[in-house]
Amino acid sequence: MYWRWLWLCIKMIYQLLCCSVSMIFFCFNVFWLFCNLAIPWCTLSLVVVCVASKFVKLQRSPNEKRLLSLLSAPDDWPSYWPIANRAAGYDAPENSKAAIKKCLTRGYRNVLLDAGLTSCGEIVIANPSRLAVAQQPLSELQKLNITEQHPMGSHFEAESVTTLRQLSDYVEAEATSATLFLRLHDNSARMLDQLQKFMAANEAFTQRTIVISRSPLAIYQLRKLRPEIICGLWHETYLSLAILKSSTLITSIYGAIFRNIIAPVIGISVVFLSKEEFNLHIADLWRNVGVRPIVYMVNSPNEKRYFQKTMKIQYLTDSLRSEPHLLMKA
Template sequence: MYWRWLWLGIKMIYQLLCCSLSLIFFCFNVLWFFCNLAIPWCTLTLLVVCVASKFVKLQRSPNEKRLLSLLSTPDDWPSYWPIANRGAGYDAPENSKAAIKKCLARGYRNLLLDAGLTSCGEIVIANPQKLDVAHRTLNDLQQQNITEQHPMGCQFETEYVATLKQLSEFLEAEAPSATLFLRLHDNSPRMIDQMQKFMSSNEALTQRTIVISRSPLAIYQLRKLQPDIICGLWHETYLSLSILKSSTLITSIYGAIFRNIIAPVIGISVVFLSKDEFNLHIADLWRNVGVRPIVYMVNSPNEKRYFQKTMKTQYLTDSLRSEPHLLMKA
């Protein structure tokens, strides 16, 4: 009886092992079949996309000298390196006129401000993530004091959300030399249409503004309507799975698609890249396709010194008080 049960156990283990090996070989054959079937089609598809992109691509920048004048030159060091995110939102209420004045008083003229579209179709300068711009009217927003949201808000005068038109009038009067990076949080056709109409009727703002968006399609639509607008891409990594990030081949293909296909087609002039994924090789690859890389978010003095001295790349920062030369003076 004992030997019989032992024999049945051995036989069961043997059958299980055979079935497992059969399953492994089956999966391997299926994978081999799909790889051999998919690789030629992927190559052909990529070739078709590359050829098609040549016919739909837009002119990158209508005036390279204007772009360089907007970004300023290394001769303007140290004000050349930093771009004040939301007007340096750690130092003053973000997206406010007070923040802009503070930046200009310190000698910095590169500003990045947020733009959102209200429910009534008005473009406003505000952070939609904090004020829920899309579901509120302009009258509602302009009744809220934005300075009280800042830790040091008591040091600033009461200020309300400004429209793009009000910002344009303020810059024309107070900061004619400022360079404005306008980041679009709403990439809907309605926003693109409103932005195009405003830019076409306001040449002064168009000449000093670089429009930034995370949507390549939105940039393409905007520049197709208004080719004179200089645009930039806010690049974020969408490879959320760690197994995809760890694959050098996948990340290389992903980056090459953005640099060599998407960027030339939509005609961007600058790209904002995360500091965690930035290095000299990546910077050179973007520069080789005629796109100027800018790094975000850089706030510590050591990081700023690194990007100034080693990377020689402009960066986006939340605070201008941590600029290395200011700390050395202090």
């Protein structure tokens, strides 16, 4: 009886060793197959994509001088560096005419505004994270007083949500020096159709506006319809897993796809990058493909001084009160 159990144990150990060896050989064969077939095919596929992208790419900007005039020249320091996010939404009610006016009064002309589409198909200037733009018609949105949502709202006159048409009329009459960055929060076909029709009928507004979107496909579709529109990409961090971020190879490939394939194909002129993932090397890589980098969100005076003096990069900020030159005067 004892010998029988001993024999069974030896037999099981032997079978376990055989299975382990077989598994090791199987893994080795799979790895060999991947190295000899998959990697060359991946390389070939990447080459095909790069070649194909040359045939479908759109012209970046038909007028580089117009882009430079929109962003303003470094000679306009200090107003050159900051771009007021939501018209400096910390200093005045965000996305409001009062906020735009305050920016211009201070001497800052670069203003970024949010754009959404209402349920009735009207483009409005509003932050969808605060107002349920897509679920409400324009008539309901315009009943709201957007100044009430700001901590200093009592210092401003009551103001309702502005439509794209009203913004265009206001800029034409009161803010002729403003450069508008219109950030699309709705990238649907309906939104793009409404926007391109509006910009086709309002040449003056188109000449002073840079359209920003996080969707490369939306930018491509818009510029395919209207190549004269200057567009920018809002680049967000999609590599959320720490193991992916820690891999230099993966992050390099990911960045190269955006810079060397997507950016030339859709024809963007500017790109908004997170300050956490920005350095001089990345700035040079974007400039090498003809795209101007802009950093977000930069709010502290020390950070602003760093991006002005060291990086020499324009930045997006929520407040113009913390500009270094203003604090130095104070």
